[in-house]
Structure formats: structure tokens, C-alpha cells
Amino acid sequence: MSNFSNTVIDNIQDKLKEVSDFLWDNPETAFSETKSAAYLCKVLCEEGFTVEEGLADIATAFSGSFGNGKPVIAFLGEYDALSNLAQEAGVMEKGDDKGCPGHGCGHNLLGAGSLGAAIAVKRYLEQTKSPGTVVFFGCPGEEGGSGKAFMARDGVFDGVDVAFTWHPQSENKVNVNLNLANCQILYKFNGISSHAGTQPHLGRSALDALELMNVGVNFLREHMPMTARIHYAITNTGGFSPNVVQSHAEVLYLIRSADLSDLAELRERVDNIADGAALMTGTTVEKQLIKACSNAVTNHTLLSVLYDKMQEIGAPVPTEEDLSFASEFTKKALSQYKAANAEHPIRYDILPYNGTNVQSYGSSDVGDVSWVCPTAQITTATYPLGAPGHSWQKTSYGKSNLAHKATLYAAKVLAAAAIEVMENEEILEKAKQEHKERTSPDGYICPIPKGVVPKAIDKI
Numbered sequence: 001m002s003n004f005s006n007t008v009i010d011n012i013q014d015k016l017k018e019v020s021d022f023l024w025d026n027p028e029t030a031f032s033e034t035k036s037a038a039y040l041c042k043v044l045c046e047e048g049f050t051v052e053e054g055l056a057d058i059a060t061a062f063s064g065s066f067g068n069g070k071p072v073i074a075f076l077g078e079y080d081a082l083s084n085l086a087q088e089a090g091v092m093e094k095g096d097d098k099g100c101p102g103h104g105c106g107h108n109l110l111g112a113g114s115l116g117a118a119i120a121v122k123r124y125l126e127q128t129k130s131p132g133t134v135v136f137f138g139c140p141g142e143e144g145g146s147g148k149a150f151m152a153r154d155g156v157f158d159g160v161d162v163a164f165t166w167h168p169q170s171e172n173k174v175n176v177n178l179n180l181a182n183c184q185i186l187y188k189f190n191g192i193s194s195h196a197g198t199q200p201h202l203g204r205s206a207l208d209a210l211e212l213m214n215v216g217v218n219f220l221r222e223h224m225p226m227t228a229r230i231h232y233a234i235t236n237t238g239g240f241s242p243n244v245v246q247s248h249a250e251v252l253y254l255i256r257s258a259d260l261s262d263l264a265e266l267r268e269r270v271d272n273i274a275d276g277a278a279l280m281t282g283t284t285v286e287k288q289l290i291k292a293c294s295n296a297v298t299n300h301t302l303l304s305v306l307y308d309k310m311q312e313i314g315a316p317v318p319t320e321e322d323l324s325f326a327s328e329f330t331k332k333a334l335s336q337y338k339a340a341n342a343e344h345p346i347r348y349d350i351l352p353y354n355g356t357n358v359q360s361y362g363s364s365d366v367g368d369v370s371w372v373c374p375t376a377q378i379t380t381a382t383y384p385l386g387a388p389g390h391s392w393q394k395t396s397y398g399k400s401n402l403a404h405k406a407t408l409y410a411a412k413v414l415a416a417a418a419i420e421v422m423e424n425e426e427i428l429e430k431a432k433q434e435h436k437e438r439t440s441p442d443g444y445i446c447p448i449p450k451g452v453v454p455k456a457i458d459k460i
């Protein structure tokens with residue numbers, strides 16, 4: 001049935017391009033995606049989906065569903081941007097971002113592509129009058145917010161049989177990555193302010209505590225599992241004057257581990273270091289969990305279906321103009337990146353798939369969905385090789401012909417795979433069985449406790 005979905009996607013390609021460009025033109029950071037969410041909801045309503053807004057008490061989380069009964073196939077859409085990455089489209093030199101956000105991770109494409117897949121499956125259900133439900137989930141705050149983890153905690157994905165999604169990248173492939181679980185903790189140190197020259201003995205420096213914590217964590221790094229990662233950003237130094245003992249200082253830690261139990265162990269060690277730093281300096285420390293997400297559970301039953309569809313449909317071949325633009329872009333904007341190649345700037349083949357997982361060191365809140373139901377993802381080549389993640393270069397490329405074409409390809413593959421699953425009960429059962437085995441014995445345990453609420457983030 002990929003002919004059916006291919007035709008639908010081809011027929012609505014202008015619409016999908018419009019959606020992607022609207023999101024690109026209105027970049028909004030985590031949990032502030034009001035224009036983007038409203039626009040996507042409007043399109044879903046126009047297409048005849050039943051729209052539900054405010055999922056999991058998040059204003060910019062929503063769903064659009066169509067159909068009846070089982071199976072329930074979900075497409076995950078993202079639309080959040082990153083701070084300070086605004087660029088003009090197609091520029092080859094970094095411009096002035098004017099402190100505004102931009103789509104440096106391509107979530108404008110991601111949202112439009114998943115939406116296209118949902119529309120194609122809806123039209124299939126209408127035409128064939130088959131049983132089944134298609135749901136487009138509008139998932140906000142992936143960047144720094146783990147919106148899907150909050151949604152999963154509140155049961156939004158319960159009842160979903162299979163979820164598909166994708167991500168813009170520089171390669172066409174099924175995603176076999178074992179992403180890491182992570183959590184983000186804000187450590188707030190509080191001390192006593194005083195004049196640094198005349199009364200230093202009365203001061204208790206929160207900034208000293210923060211620095212000692214970072215030194216302690218730097219020593220910890222030697223003694224943690226190879227797959228773990230710890231990163232930090234100092235978000236509040238406590239002031240600008242060296243002549244004042246700083247009474248407040250804040251550091252945001254991002255801790256990553258292979259799975260949630262390793263993560264809990266590592267977090268405890270980092271917490272202990274923070275406590276030690278506070279003790280050494282006579283200050284206090286407050287720890288605030290901002291967000292967390294789970295490691296990814298792959299599903300090779302579904303990945304095989306996606307791979308077959310990628311082959312069957314065929315990756316888009318760039319035009320001469322796509323290639324010459326990409327080559328010039330590579331020379332001017334990507335020369336410092338090893339994987340960039342001005343001779344062959346675009347990789348448009350489909351990477352082989354052999355059914356094995358690959359350890360990856362990034363994280364995504366798709367991980368939480370993958371613990372709730374069988375979930376599978378692909379990437380398509382929307383950018384030239386070497387374009388770094390979360391960059392002005394990706395922002396600049398987000399309205400290009402290549403990006404639009406690869407988005408349509410992603411939509412076609414996801415839709416065709418979903419229809420295959422809807423038509424073939426055996427695949428669905430096998431995917432569920434595999435999911436059960438990979439998530440045994442405990443199943444999904446959300447890493448975000450009840451009571452923690454999503455935090456709008458304007459610096460990410």
C-alpha cells in the first residue's frame with residue numbers, strides 16, 4: 001500500500017512544506033510553542049481529525065485522532081526550537097541571531113513530516129473503511145524539557161499499539177540507537193554575602209561551593225561507567241563584582257547513563273558531591289529536578305518494516321541545484337567539520353540495516369514512549385554531511401529544497417509502515433511480543449516523579 005500513501009503525500013506536499021515553513025518562521029522554545037501548536041491543531045481540524053489540547057496539563061501538548069478501535073497507531077511530532085539560533089534561510093555565514101530562537105534541530109521538518117504520515121493514514125482508513133485509529137501527538141519541549149516523559153507519566157500514550165517517528169539528519173537510515181537516559185538537576189547554593197575586602201570572614205560563598213562541586217564532579221568522571229556522561233552549565237554566578245562574596249550561585253547539571261537504575265546511582269553520587277561542597281563552604285544546597293527521560297528501547301520488528309519501506313519507496317535523489325548549493329554551503333559553512341565533504345556533500349543512499357543496536361550517547365524523550373509501546377524511528381538526509389547538531393547551519397538549511405524533499409520521504413516511509421502494521425496482525429503481535437521482552441520485568445517507570453511540572457525554557 002505504499003503507492004496509496006505516496007500519492008497522498010505527493011498531493012499534499014505543498015501543504016506540508018507550508019507547515020514546515022510556518023514552524024520555521026515562528027521558532028518557539030520548550031513549552032512556549034503556542035503559535036506552532038495552534039497552527040498544527042488548525043491543520044488537523046481542517047483535515048478532519050478530532051483535536052484534544054492541553055494533554056498532561058501542558059498547554060502546547062495536543063493530539064489529533066481519527067478512526068475507530070484497534071490498532072491505534074501514533075505518530076510523534078515535535079515543533080520546539082533552540083534559543084539564539086535565528087538565521088536567515090539559506091545563508092552560508094552565521095548572521096546575528098538577535099537573541100531569538102531558531103530551528104537548529106529541524107523540528108519544523110519533524111513536525112511537518114509526522115503530520116504528513118498521519119494525514120496519509122487517515123485517508124487510508126477513510127478509503128478502505130478499515131478498523132483502526134491514527135493519532136498525531138503534538139509533543140512539545142523535547143529540547144531540555146522531555147515533554148514526552150511528562151506526557152507518558154500522565155498516561156497520554158496508554159492504549160497506543162505502535163508509535164512511529166523520525167528525525168532530520170544527514171543520512172537515510174533506520175534508527176538503531178540505544179540512547180541514554182538522562183536527568184537535569186538545578187543545584188542552587190545559598191551562602192552569606194559580605195564585603196570581600198573588609199569583612200571576608202563573615203561571608204560564605206555560594207560561588208566557592210559551586211566551583212568545588214564542579215571540581216569534585218570532574219574527579220568523579222574517572223570512576224563512572226564508560227557510557228555515562230555528565231555536563232554542566234553555570235546559570236548564575238551570583239553577581240558581577242569580585243568585591244562581594246556571592247551569596248547565591250546556580251549550576252545546571254545534565255547527567256546521562258545507560259538506563260534509569262544506573263542514572264539513579266550516578267545522580268546520588270553527584271548529589272553527594274554537591275552536599276560535600278556545601279559542607280566545605282558553610283553554605284546550603286537545594287536540588288531541583290528539572291526533567292528526566294528514559295533510555296530508548298528499540299523494536300526490530302518495526303525497524304525491519306521501516307527499512308523495507310525505505311527501500312521500496314527509495315530515497316530522494318538530489319537535483320544538480322541541490323548538489324551545487326550543498327557543495328557551496330559545505331565549503332563556506334562546514335569547512336571545520338570532519339564529516340563534511342564538498343565533493344560529495346549529500347549522502348542520499350540508504351544505510352544498511354543488520355538488526356543490531358548501536359550505543360549512542362545522546363538522549364531523547366522518545367525513549368519514554370518506547371517504554372510504553374513498541375516504537376521505531378528513522379532519519380532522513382535533510383542536511384549536508386557534517387552539519388553539526390543544534391547549529392545555525394542546520395537552521396539555515398531548514399527551508400531548503402533538500403530538507404523539504406527528505407521530509408516528504410520520511411512521511412511516506414512512516415505512513416507506509418503504519419499501513420503495513422494495520423494490515424498485518426502478525427507484525428503487530430510480533431512487535432508487541434518483542435516490546436514485552438525488552439521491557440521486562442518492570443515495564444515503564446517514569447523518571448519524573450508526580451508533582452514535578454514542566455518548566456518553560458527560554459535558554460536552551
Ligand SMILES: [Zn+2]
Pocket residue numbers: 105106107142167
Ligand atoms: Zn531534535
